[in-house]
Amino acid sequence: MANLTPKNLYIGSDSASNVYTLSSNTGSYAIVKNINICNTGANTIICNVHVIPSSGSAGANNKILSNYVVSSGETISYDASLVMNAGASIYVSSNVTTATYVISGVEYIP
Numbered sequence: 001m002a003n004l005t006p007k008n009l010y011i012g013s014d015s016a017s018n019v020y021t022l023s024s025n026t027g028s029y030a031i032v033k034n035i036n037i038c039n040t041g042a043n044t045i046i047c048n049v050h051v052i053p054s055s056g057s058a059g060a061n062n063k064i065l066s067n068y069v070v071s072s073g074e075t076i077s078y079d080a081s082l083v084m085n086a087g088a089s090i091y092v093s094s095n096v097t098t099a100t101y102v103i104s105g106v107e108y109i110p
Helices: none
Strands: 005-013 016-021 029-039 045-052 063-070 075-085 089-094 099-108
Touching: 005 016, 005 089, 016 099, 029 045, 029 063, 045 099, 063 075, 089 099
Parallel strands: none
Antiparallel strands: 005 099, 016 089, 029 075, 029 099, 045 063, 045 089
16 A cells, blocks of 8 residues: 655745656655645735646646636635646746745655
C-alpha cells in the first residue's frame, strides 16, 4: 500500500510563478484536494491556477481555475481531486500580489 503524505503543497502570495513541482521519480504522484485563495488587499483580484504536466508550460489547456474573481477581503475554497503525475507542477497567477494561496493535498514519492 502506498504511503500518502498529507501536506500543504504551497502557502504564499505570488503574482505569476510555479509554486509546487512534484518529484520526477517514476511512480510519484500527488492529489490536490483543496485550493484556498484569500484576497488581503483593497481591490478585486483575478486569479488563474494551472496544473502543468512534466516539461509543459502554463496555457489554456491546463487551467483549473480561469479568471477567478476574488473580491476584497474575501476567501474562496475550491475542493478538488486532481491527480498530478511525476514532474508535474502547479502554476498560479493573479493581477496583483494580494492573493494568498493555500494549496493542500497528498503526495506519494516512491
